[in-house]
Structures are given as C-alpha cells and as structure tokens.
Amino acid sequence: MADLPVPRPGPGQVRVRVEACGLNPSDYQRAAYGIPEWTWPAVLGLDVVGVVDAVGEGVAQVGVGQRVAHLGDIRERGGFAEYTLADATVLALVPDGLEPAVAAAVPAAGLTAYQSVVRRLRVAKDDTVLVTGGAGGVGGFAVQFAALAGARVLATEAGHNAEHVRSLGADAVIDFRTEDIAARVRDLTGGRGVDAVVDTVGPDSATANLGLLVHGGGLAAIAGRPDLGVVAPFGIAPSLHEIALGAAYSLGDERARADLSTMLGELLSMAADGRVDPMLSRTVPLEGVAEALVELSGRQVRGKIVYVAA
Incomplete structure (x- = not known):
C-alpha cells in the first residue's frame, strides 16, 4: 500500500x-x-x-x-x-x-468470452461447444453465451463445481481430474466431436482439443496457442482464434x-x-x-x- x-x-x-x-x-x-x-x-x-x-x-x-x-x-x-x-x-x-x-x-472475462463465442466462433443454434474451466471467469461467461445461442454446451471442471457450471447453462460437465476429456467428449457426441472449443487452460490443452473438432470447426485460444502441427493439412481445416483484447491498446x-x-x-x-x-x-x-x-x-x-x- x-x-x-x-x-x-x-x-x-x-x-x-x-x-x-x-x-x-x-x-x-x-x-x-x-x-x-x-x-x-x-x-x-x-x-x-x-x-x-x-x-x-x-x-x-x-x-x-x-x-x-x-x-x-x-x-x-x-x-x-x-x-x-x-x-x-x-x-x-x-x-x-x-x-x-x-x-x-464483467469487463476482462466477459469481453474475452464474448469475443470468443459470439464474435469469432459465431456459435449458433444446434452447435456443440466445449468450454474448458467452466467455473472460472472466462469459462463461466463462455458457457452462458454458448447456451444463450442455443448450443449444446460441454464443460470441463472439477467435480465439486459441476452443479454450478450446469446452473450457468452447461448440458454436461466433465471432471478433468478423474475423466479422460477426449474420450468423454467422443462418448457424449456419439463420436462426432464438437463444432467449437473455448480453451482457457493453456497451449497443451488447446492442442489436445484441436483433435476434438469436426471439419470446419473453430478453437478460441485464451491462454496460449495450440500446436497446429498435430492436425494434418487440408483435413478437418480448423480455424484458430487467438484472443488478445488488451492489444487493442498497443496494436x-x-x-x-x-x-x-x-x-x-x-x-x-x-x-x-x-x-x-x-x-x-x-x-x-x-x-x-x-x-x-x-x-x-x-x-x-x-x-x-x-x-x-x-
């Protein structure tokens, strides 16, 4: 002080x-x-x-x-x-x-989630969306915006926060501490995968979640870019959206x-x-x-x- x-x-x-x-x-x-x-x-x-x-x-x-x-x-x-x-x-x-x-x-977390879900990924009715860290600030807003758009929302979070994340609009909550996220997503989607991912965890998580996207799906990276090298070129053709709101000032x-x-x-x-x-x-x-x-x-x-x- x-x-x-x-x-x-x-x-x-x-x-x-x-x-x-x-x-x-x-x-x-x-x-x-x-x-x-x-x-x-x-x-x-x-x-x-x-x-x-x-x-x-x-x-x-x-x-x-x-x-x-x-x-x-x-x-x-x-x-x-x-x-x-x-x-x-x-x-x-x-x-x-x-x-x-x-x-x-509202500002930082809300704007980050809004730009991810609404502006960049353009989540729409009947999409399936994966949000990592659904009980956090950005994750919680992202769950709400995706649900408001009419999407089916899957979220990762510790088990003790599951009911809270469901109250925000998640249809299913995957406990990242005890469950295999990729396997659970495949199970919940009948093997299809998801249309969009909002990753709030980091580069490793974002890289792993690229493999869950359907053809033409998109990923918003909040905490670090994924390694696009894990995705074969001219295959699922993912779109990557790096969210950097603060750069509106510097760049x-x-x-x-x-x-x-x-x-x-x-x-x-x-x-x-x-x-x-x-x-x-x-x-x-x-x-x-x-x-x-x-x-x-x-x-x-x-x-x-x-x-x-x-």
Whole structure:
C-alpha cells in the first residue's frame, strides 16, 4: 500500500473515482513478471467501474458524474486505487440499477468470452461447444453465451463445481481430474466431436482439443496457442482464434478501442436485465487485494472476486 499523486487527465482522457475493480489472472501474472512498458510504481487492476471525476481536453463522450466501466490498458496504472485514468474511447456507461461491484465482474472475462463465442466462433443454434474451466471467469461467461445461442454446451471442471457450471447453462460437465476429456467428449457426441472449443487452460490443452473438432470447426485460444502441427493439412481445416483484447491498446487503432466500449456496453446491458450472470463470488477491500490475488493464482476460485472501495 502506498500513496501516489492524484492523476490528472490528459487530452482524450478522463479521471475515474474508482468504486470497484475486478481481479483477473493477468493481475497476478503481471505482479510476478512485470512488463517492460510499466512506469514504477505500477498499479494493477483492469476491470474498472467508477464515477467520472474530471475530463481532459477534447472529451465529449462522457461527463463528470457519470458512472462508467472500462477494460484498462495493462501498460498504465490501473484500478486497485482510489483514482485512475482512462481513454474516453473505451468507456461504457453502467446501466442504472447495476451495482458497481457486479459491473466490475464483467469487463476482462466477459469481453474475452464474448469475443470468443459470439464474435469469432459465431456459435449458433444446434452447435456443440466445449468450454474448458467452466467455473472460472472466462469459462463461466463462455458457457452462458454458448447456451444463450442455443448450443449444446460441454464443460470441463472439477467435480465439486459441476452443479454450478450446469446452473450457468452447461448440458454436461466433465471432471478433468478423474475423466479422460477426449474420450468423454467422443462418448457424449456419439463420436462426432464438437463444432467449437473455448480453451482457457493453456497451449497443451488447446492442442489436445484441436483433435476434438469436426471439419470446419473453430478453437478460441485464451491462454496460449495450440500446436497446429498435430492436425494434418487440408483435413478437418480448423480455424484458430487467438484472443488478445488488451492489444487493442498497443496494436489496435481507435476503431479497435471503440469496439471495446461497444461490446462492454452490450454485456453490461445483458447483466442489468438478467440475461447474463456476472458470477460475482465476493468482494474485498483494497487492503485485501494482494491476498485475494494469491488465492486466485491457485486457479480454484469460482466466478469473480472484486475490490470495492470503502
């Protein structure tokens, strides 16, 4: 814990008085390894919700006093603080009635799952979808989006979380600790395989799951690319979608950043009207963030933990 000067918004920026900020795996990963672009001392926290406190030159999208949410730039100081700065282009208005803590459970995990299931894989009615890690943030959102699309959803998860994952919309839950995932998927699909995979585990898992795709199927890689070398060329012809939302800041243009706002606005509306459960598991004060990140790094947390300002 430390004191920093209250930041001043530059052109195109707003200052947000933080009300809540979600915890994500990228936070503990960056805490362990850092990134070259950081200015020290660094401040973690990507899933920011709060009230616009001041606006910089040229900002017309929002005004002082409006409650907003955004997915932050990992290179900049984030939301585990009292105040943070944001690019006005990426901001989404938080619907009336949606609690800040609930809204802060949405950005990183929700956007990642939304881009995977809706934008890239284009999951549709009667598709069969495999989601790994169905009780996690991204996995839980992916299960919900696939179910909303009318797909049959298979999910992997530890047995004690099976009922929770089913409550999100999974038709079957495979216990990755006790069952052979590939064999179980083949059994559940009559040997056919799946139309789409959302892999939240890592490169090895994604590589193994390529072999479960039907001809023309697609895989969204959240935590690392699969090895396409395991798939014969001009065979099942899989499509691979690497999800890297944060690169909208470092490599994207203004259109890419504005799309973060568009997608997040859609997701917050879905959360506000009950179509999507943001899966808020609990809240912590600022002093409890470090301990909660250590817990999150154990990969056993169900849903989302959110920091809430005093």
